[in-house]
Amino acid sequence: xxxxxxxxLSSVALIMATAANAENVLKWTSQGDALTMDPxxxxxxxxxxxxxxxxxxxxxxxxxxNLVPELAESWTASPDGWTFKLRKGVTFxxxxxxxxxxxxxxxxxxxEESSDYKEQVKTVSNIEVIDDYTVKLVTAGAxxxxxxxxxxxxxxxxxxxxxxxxxxxQDFAAEEETFSxxxxxxxxxxxxxxxxxxxxxxxxxxxxxxxxxxxxxxVDRIEYRPIKNAATRVAxxxxxxxxxxxxxxxxxxxxxxxxxxxxxKTVAQVRSIFFGxxxxxxxxxxxxxxxxxxxxxxxxxxAFNLAIDKDAIQxxxxxxxxxxxxxxxxxxxxxxxxxxxxxxxxxxxxxxxLMAEAGYSDGFEIQxxxxxNRYNNDEKICQAAVAMLAKIGVKVNLDAIPKAQHFPxxxxxxxxxxxxxxxxxxxxxxxxxxxxxxxxxxWNGIGYNNARVNEITKLIETETDIPKRTALxxxxxxxxxxxxxxxxxxxxxxxxxxxxxxxxxxAADDHLRPRYVVFK
Amino acid sequence: MAPLLLAGLxxxxxxxxxxxxxxxxxxxxxxxxxxxxxxxxxxNNMVGQDATREQRVEIxxxxxxxxxxxxxxxxxxxxxxxxxxxxxxxxKQPVSQLILEKLPAxxxxxxxxxxIAVFLGIVLGVFTGIRRYSWVSKTxxxxxxxxxxxxxxxxxxxxxxxxxxxxxxxxxxGRAGVIEIGGWKTSLLTIDGWRSxxxxxxxxxxxxxxxxLRLVRxxxxxxxxxxxxxxxxxxxxxxxxxxxxxxxRNTLVPVITIIGLNIGGLIAYSVITxxxxxxxxxxxxxxxxxxxxxxxxxxxxxxxxxxxxxxxNLIVDILxxxxxxxxxRGGS
Numbered sequence: 001x002x003x004x005x006x007x008x009l010s011s012v013a014l015i016m017a018t019a020a021n022a023e024n025v026l027k028w029t030s031q032g033d034a035l036t037m038d039p040x041x042x043x044x045x046x047x048x049x050x051x052x053x054x055x056x057x058x059x060x061x062x063x064x065x066n067l068v069p070e071l072a073e074s075w076t077a078s079p080d081g082w083t084f085k086l087r088k089g090v091t092f093x094x095x096x097x098x099x100x101x102x103x104x105x106x107x108x109x110x111x112e113e114s115s116d117y118k119e120q121v122k123t124v125s126n127i128e129v130i131d132d133y134t135v136k137l138v139t140a141g142a143x144x145x146x147x148x149x150x151x152x153x154x155x156x157x158x159x160x161x162x163x164x165x166x167x168x169x170q171d172f173a174a175e176e177e178t179f180s181x182x183x184x185x186x187x188x189x190x191x192x193x194x195x196x197x198x199x200x201x202x203x204x205x206x207x208x209x210x211x212x213x214x215x216x217x218x219v220d221r222i223e224y225r226p227i228k229n230a231a232t233r234v235a236x237x238x239x240x241x242x243x244x245x246x247x248x249x250x251x252x253x254x255x256x257x258x259x260x261x262x263x264x265k266t267v268a269q270v271r272s273i274f275f276g277x278x279x280x281x282x283x284x285x286x287x288x289x290x291x292x293x294x295x296x297x298x299x300x301x302x303a304f305n306l307a308i309d310k311d312a313i314q315x316x317x318x319x320x321x322x323x324x325x326x327x328x329x330x331x332x333x334x335x336x337x338x339x340x341x342x343x344x345x346x347x348x349x350x351x352x353x354l355m356a357e358a359g360y361s362d363g364f365e366i367q368x369x370x371x372x373n374r375y376n377n378d379e380k381i382c383q384a385a386v387a388m389l390a391k392i393g394v395k396v397n398l399d400a401i402p403k404a405q406h407f408p409x410x411x412x413x414x415x416x417x418x419x420x421x422x423x424x425x426x427x428x429x430x431x432x433x434x435x436x437x438x439x440x441x442x443w444n445g446i447g448y449n450n451a452r453v454n455e456i457t458k459l460i461e462t463e464t465d466i467p468k469r470t471a472l473x474x475x476x477x478x479x480x481x482x483x484x485x486x487x488x489x490x491x492x493x494x495x496x497x498x499x500x501x502x503x504x505x506x507a508a509d510d511h512l513r514p515r516y517v518v519f520k
Numbered sequence: 521m522a523p524l525l526l527a528g529l530x531x532x533x534x535x536x537x538x539x540x541x542x543x544x545x546x547x548x549x550x551x552x553x554x555x556x557x558x559x560x561x562x563x564n565n566m567v568g569q570d571a572t573r574e575q576r577v578e579i580x581x582x583x584x585x586x587x588x589x590x591x592x593x594x595x596x597x598x599x600x601x602x603x604x605x606x607x608x609x610x611x612k613q614p615v616s617q618l619i620l621e622k623l624p625a626x627x628x629x630x631x632x633x634x635x636i637a638v639f640l641g642i643v644l645g646v647f648t649g650i651r652r653y654s655w656v657s658k659t660x661x662x663x664x665x666x667x668x669x670x671x672x673x674x675x676x677x678x679x680x681x682x683x684x685x686x687x688x689x690x691x692x693x694g695r696a697g698v699i700e701i702g703g704w705k706t707s708l709l710t711i712d713g714w715r716s717x718x719x720x721x722x723x724x725x726x727x728x729x730x731x732x733l734r735l736v737r738x739x740x741x742x743x744x745x746x747x748x749x750x751x752x753x754x755x756x757x758x759x760x761x762x763x764x765x766x767x768x769r770n771t772l773v774p775v776i777t778i779i780g781l782n783i784g785g786l787i788a789y790s791v792i793t794x795x796x797x798x799x800x801x802x803x804x805x806x807x808x809x810x811x812x813x814x815x816x817x818x819x820x821x822x823x824x825x826x827x828x829x830x831x832x833n834l835i836v837d838i839l840x841x842x843x844x845x846x847x848x849r850g851g852s
Contacts, residue, residue, distance in 0.1 A: 228804065228808065241691060404813045408563075
């Protein structure tokens with residue numbers, strides 16, 4: 001769509017907005033716009049959420065994060081893969097039928113070199129078309145959690161993609177933008193009517209959506225306007241210009257709740273915040289301890305754990321909006337149990353004696369690397385930790401920097417002591433083990449390498465006996481809980497704000513799901 | 521001086537200045553490019569957290585991010601010389617097209633705030649210059665301190681809360697009522713458009729307004745003491761004719777210079793105003809690029825701003841050359 005057409009359409013949309021008052025128009029805002037309309041190009045949460053209104057996957061998550069049918073009606077496991085029965089009578093927005101051929105095409109597209117969803121689908125070695133409405137995703141061995149990893153792998157129409165030359169997602173070295181960056185053709189409940197990136201995107205209800213009668217949502221049109229500045233975003237809600245703000249600052253929630261006609265909702269997010277302590281080196285880079293790595297001593301790690309008062313962080317820094325924890329995976333993820341979730345506790349005396357036992361009664365010096373624009377109050381949490389660790393004699397030098405500089409430090413393994421948060425999109429502990437605990441994990445910046453945990457990480461990839469698999473996960477978490485390689489702080493809390501004439505059910509993955517949004 | 525000779529001198533002068541301008545551009549681009557090394561690593565933003573380390577390495581290689589900075593700079597300049605600024609890392613759209621799409625919004629905002637700053641600045645400057653002891657003047661002078669002392673961010677948020685949240689007269693942010701005329705997307709032709717530009721334009725103009733006001737006032741005070749004004753008064757001319765016909769006209773030369781030089785500043789400083797008001801111009805685009813370490817956009821934007829300053833300075837130089845004979849002599 002060119003700009004002239006877009007401008008026309010948006011002015012038409014504006015006229016319609018003033019003409020038809022009976023329409024339920026959801027005007028909402030959040031910090032950042034979707035980066036692209038291409039469903040396989042960017043594995044980024046706001047982009048996934050936005051495109052999830054237009055495109056659909058075989059399976060989806062409902063508001064409570066349960067796995068529910070979307071384009072597949074049912075699925076069954078076998079030792080060499082999963083068979084999906086597709087929903088019949090589904091059409092794309094341009095009218096084309098959704099069939100097995102589109103599933104094959106979409107998976108192959110997601111497997112392309114330039115796709116950002118390769119990791120989600122990499123275990124799929126082949127896709128067999130059994131009939132027009134049955135496909136089998138063949139895996140190299142059993143994969144018990146394959147459906148969990150497919151909720152963000154959206155289905156495209158093969159005919160549309162070919163006609164517009166977008167059989168592959170755009171790669172970074174491309175010369176020109178491709179058609180699918182600004183245009184879309186999904187099967188979802190909303191169709192993209194107009195889009196001016198970073199300004200306004202208008203979506204209209206897909207009247208022939210398969211789920212029309214099954215979901216309570218009564219939104220006819222969505223107008224999404226990103227607002228980067230947090231104070232401006234809140235102002236737009238207070239002035240009544242928008243109905244819903246996804247990401248108002250946590251410290252503003254009380255004021256919004258106290259405003260007449262507005263309300264807020266909170267939920268525990270599927271993201272845990274923790275500190276990493278590098279145990280891979282013989283000598284830390286930023287410490288004054290020479291010839292030894294204090295983090296290799298479990299007594300030091302335990303002392304750090306006991307010296308940081310997570311309840312105080314919750315109370316003072318987070319305004320009550322966090323869930324202190326002892327495990328870096330939140331409730332709702334398979335593997336989290338109330339017992340594991342219990343924090344290590346706060347015991348300054350014991351921490352001091354542990355430090356003395358380890359031979360650091362006078363403490364030591366170390367640098368803490370921390371992002372300042374990624375997590376809720378990230379820098380303030382680190383500042384609190386600095387003060388708390390000072391009480392056991394550890395002099396912490398804080399380096400709080402933007403995320404674009406912080407994360408490469410962990411990736412390049414050059415940080416001794418760092419803050420990180422981890423969200424679990426599959427809601428299964430495997431996603432935590434394989435990235436954070438496995439000896440080869442790409443985000444394992446601490447050099448943790450426990451043979452049994454590595455083994456379990458491999459075993460649960462193929463173990464289909466669910467009770468047995470759950471027991472393995474539990475075993476790994478108990479080893480980790482004892483080893484304390486990381487220092488868990490809390491699970492984050494999400495806060496959504498809205499007018500009280502609209503019910504926007506909050507979801508722990510921070511994705512707006514308009515099919516559940518009801519204007520009263 | 522013969523017209524032909526003058527034209528020749530002028531040509532030489534412009535060539536000379538253009539050569540200097542090119543040098544400035546090269547230096548600015550080199551400095552900004554070397555700074556990108558410290559902004560962070562874009563790759564982490566470009567792939568999901570699930571991406572493997574190998575995939576990250578591969579993208580670094582594709583983009584040549586591991587090459588020495590000089591090699592990267594050379595490659596960038598070679599592409600720029602062919603008019604190719606590359607694709608945005610963040611949204612994968614051509615950078616030159618993005619800047620052209622965002623530019624009208626910034627230029628209209630700058631235009632509106634320049635009009636406000638110049639008009640109000642001169643009117644209030646003349647007023648406070650003539651009635652320097654009235655309480656209105658004193659109030660204006662005190663209030664104008666806000667314009668220079670409060671950060672743009674605070675002023676913007678304050679205006680939003682007053683006019684959008686509390687009074688609900690104006691929209692809090694965004695650029696509404698956009699229509700397209702001959703490839704230019706304008707918001708100056710609709711009521712909605714004007715309603716949405718008022719707050720950001722005032723916010724952006726305040727600093728310049730204050731400066732122009734104080735400059736005009738100082739110049740007025742100076743000129744009003746001069747002999748020819750006293751003579752004009754002695755001749756019994758009307759106050760109006762003295763103030764506006766004689767005094768104001770003679771204050772305008774330095775004022776025009778300052779305004780000219782500050783237009784570039786308005787564009788460069790629109791970054792904060794655009795961010796506060798979600799004004800979809802080049803400044804907002806730049807801030808988002810910095811967050812993401814979107815090097816192609818940052819590089820192109822900085823070169824664009826440098827070009828702008830260079831061009832404006834060149835025009836001012838040429839104007840001086842035309843106006844001031846002393847510079848002509850120096851040029852030859």
